[in-house]
Amino acid sequence: MRPLVPVAEAQSRLFAMASRVPAETVPLRSAMGRWTAEDILARRTQPATDLSAMDGYAIRYADLPGPWTVIGESAAGRPFTGLVGAGQATRIFTGAAMPAGADTVLVQEEAARDGDRLMLDGEGPAFEGRNTRRKGLDFATGTRLIAAGDRLTPARIAVAATGGHGTLSVGRRLRVAVAATGDELVPPGSTSDPVPLPESNGIMLAAMLADLPVDIIDLGILPDRLDTLRDAFAGVDADLLVTTGGASVGDHDLVRPAIEAAGGTIDFWRIALRPGKPMMAGTLGRTMLLGLPGNPVSAFVTAILFVRPVVAHMLGARDPLPQTTHALLGEDLPPNQSRTDYMRAELRDGRAYASTIQDSSMLLTLARSSCLIVRDGDAPAARAGDSAEILVIA
Numbered sequence: 001m002r003p004l005v006p007v008a009e010a011q012s013r014l015f016a017m018a019s020r021v022p023a024e025t026v027p028l029r030s031a032m033g034r035w036t037a038e039d040i041l042a043r044r045t046q047p048a049t050d051l052s053a054m055d056g057y058a059i060r061y062a063d064l065p066g067p068w069t070v071i072g073e074s075a076a077g078r079p080f081t082g083l084v085g086a087g088q089a090t091r092i093f094t095g096a097a098m099p100a101g102a103d104t105v106l107v108q109e110e111a112a113r114d115g116d117r118l119m120l121d122g123e124g125p126a127f128e129g130r131n132t133r134r135k136g137l138d139f140a141t142g143t144r145l146i147a148a149g150d151r152l153t154p155a156r157i158a159v160a161a162t163g164g165h166g167t168l169s170v171g172r173r174l175r176v177a178v179a180a181t182g183d184e185l186v187p188p189g190s191t192s193d194p195v196p197l198p199e200s201n202g203i204m205l206a207a208m209l210a211d212l213p214v215d216i217i218d219l220g221i222l223p224d225r226l227d228t229l230r231d232a233f234a235g236v237d238a239d240l241l242v243t244t245g246g247a248s249v250g251d252h253d254l255v256r257p258a259i260e261a262a263g264g265t266i267d268f269w270r271i272a273l274r275p276g277k278p279m280m281a282g283t284l285g286r287t288m289l290l291g292l293p294g295n296p297v298s299a300f301v302t303a304i305l306f307v308r309p310v311v312a313h314m315l316g317a318r319d320p321l322p323q324t325t326h327a328l329l330g331e332d333l334p335p336n337q338s339r340t341d342y343m344r345a346e347l348r349d350g351r352a353y354a355s356t357i358q359d360s361s362m363l364l365t366l367a368r369s370s371c372l373i374v375r376d377g378d379a380p381a382a383r384a385g386d387s388a389e390i391l392v393i394a
């Protein structure tokens with residue numbers, strides 16, 4: 001058998017294979033969570049003119065300590081069009097344009113007014129320009145507001161709106177087909193008979209992609225039959241096909257021959273990873289294939305390390321890999337074997353405690369875990385208190 005592919009090499013080979021989705025223009029209301037296809041530049045300056053930051057009176061700082069004559073009013077959207085001269089002031093409100101001639105705002109809590117006559121009633125503004133926002137304080141026309149390949153967040157959508165955009169160019173939504181394989185599987189909740197195994201990988205994968213701009217095409221549960229699998233795979237109309245199960249070497253592990261029978265090619269198979277060794281990657285026409293192992297924890301770990309990053313890469317992300325961090329180990333760990341290990345673990349009081357049994361079928365252990373401890377292949381034994389690389393999962 002060929003040597004196992006290291007995790008990082010598998011990731012870079014996948015990114016090289018996976019093409020990016022084309023761009024489309026969407027209204028801001030549909031842009032949340034999408035990746036920008038180009039730099040977004042400001043089409044206007046913000047603020048477009050000097051504004052008041054407070055409710056009060058627009059004055060000339062040089063006229064302090066007053067008194068002043070109030071000659072008009074400037075409200076947000078309804079500016080004062082005249083000129084504020086020596087000894088003059090206008091009423092002004094938050095967000096209103098500063099009238100020509102005025103440079104400072106006296107807040108109304110520090111002012112006393114009698115008809116047109118305005119007097120200082122407090123300390124007054126400490127410096128020229130106090131309580132105003134200068135033109136261009138936030139950004140000027142042409143400023144890059146969002147870089148190409150950034151993911152759109154609520155704040156980025158708001159800054160795009162303020163920058164004069166009503167639509168944005170983003171990567172289109174990705175079509176991901178998901179197929180579970182296995183004669184032992186039934187849909188979740190479909191029977192009270194304890195013998196058949198409820199399908200969980202497909203539903204878990206859909207949940208793991210739920211926060212991404214992805215449309216799931218659910219191929220359901222496919223039987224362990226070469227002709228059925230071949231026909232189902234050949235009919236897929238998606239950017240990415242993710243299968244689970246049937247990836248290993250048993251007589252009923254048919255995903256690989258079925259992809260080949262459908263006219264596809266397997267680019268690589270078997271990763272230096274635990275759990276998740278039998279994962280395969282390939283292409284079927286214009287559809288990319290990720291064949292995940294059937295063991296539920298193996299499917300989860302390969303989805304974190306390969307499916308989500310490939311999906312993010314295809315959607316236009318610049319930095320699609322999951323971010324790891326560090327934690328102190330709660331207990332000693334034995335030396336690792338040759339595959340990179342992602343150990344299910346709980347984070348308690350900032351320390352990571354690995355589960356006693358690391359079996360790739362155990363979903364309850366996974367569901368109780370908040371992180372995976374990453375152990376390099378052939379890593380030596382580690383001691384409680386050592387720093388370890390972890391991947392937070394919950």
Ligand SMILES: Nc1nc2c(c(=O)[nH]1)N[C@H]1C(S)=C(S)[C@@H](COP(=O)(O)OP(=O)(O)OC[C@H]3O[C@@H](n4cnc5c(N)ncnc54)[C@H](O)[C@@H]3O)O[C@H]1N2
Nearest residue numbers: 180182199200201202245246247248253277293294295298
């Ligand atoms: N002789 C060898 N046997 C195995 C090897 C090996 O190298 N040599 N690798 C083992 C490893 S590692 C893994 S991981 C598994 C993966 O095998 P498959 O991808 O072929 O998975 P299945 O055999 O179809 O299923 C494994 C296990 O998971 C359950 N399963 C499958 N699909 C689902 C689903 N959608 N929802 C819930 N549970 C599912 C299935 O019932 C099995 O119990 O192979 C080892 N064997």
Ligand code: MOO
Nearest residue numbers: 275276277298360
């Ligand atoms: O790699 Mo398998 O995924 O150890 O259980």
